[in-house]
Amino acid sequence: MAHSVDFNEPSTVGLESSPVAKALAGLRANEARYFMNKYAHKFTVTPASESQSTVNYVNTILKDERNIELSAKPLETSHFQVENIKWTYVFYEDGLVVNVLYTVDNLGKRAVGFKLSEGMEVPRELVEKFKFARQKSKLAGIIRGSFFVIKGEY
Numbered sequence: 001m002a003h004s005v006d007f008n009e010p011s012t013v014g015l016e017s018s019p020v021a022k023a024l025a026g027l028r029a030n031e032a033r034y035f036m037n038k039y040a041h042k043f044t045v046t047p048a049s050e051s052q053s054t055v056n057y058v059n060t061i062l063k064d065e066r067n068i069e070l071s072a073k074p075l076e077t078s079h080f081q082v083e084n085i086k087w088t089y090v091f092y093e094d095g096l097v098v099n100v101l102y103t104v105d106n107l108g109k110r111a112v113g114f115k116l117s118e119g120m121e122v123p124r125e126l127v128e129k130f131k132f133a134r135q136k137s138k139l140a141g142i143i144r145g146s147f148f149v150i151k152g153e154y
Contacts, residue, residue, distance in 0.1 A: 002046040005032035010139060014047060014076050020095040023117040026140035027097055028076075031089065033139065039082040045091070048074035058090045058098055061112060061154055068125050072096055084108065095120035102154065110150035118142045
């Protein structure tokens with residue numbers, strides 16, 4: 001069942017099996033705060049077991065664009081549109097968050113972002129393909145992130 005993410009009091013609900021559950025919850029709350037502040041959008045997540053089509057969408061883009069197949073277990077997803085941008089998120093058990101930003105009018109950006117929860121190693125599937133920049137967050141601690149531009153149509 002879908003639930004809203006509270007960025008005032010991050011919760012590990014839905015992320016309990018992650019070895020970095022607290023950091024991943026902070027990262028999820030950080031995303032929720034961003035969307036509330038920028039778009040007045042309430043960030044909701046759904047268990048991956050109930051949203052396989054969202055996981056498949058992200059997997060297809062990763063495979064087609066960069067031949068990436070992640071081995072981590074997806075725990076939760078989020079999929080929504082604000083303004084002319086479709087946003088898709090998958091939160092993985094190892095602490096990885098993959099998001100897809102996809103403008104629907106072909107005039108803006110289309111990209112895949114990777115964010116690593118504090119305390120996790122860079123997944124082997126990404127280690128030699130991307131460099132990760134660091135960013136500090138009150139909710140998530142040190143976030144490491146990277147991205148690539150989507151060239152295809154999805």
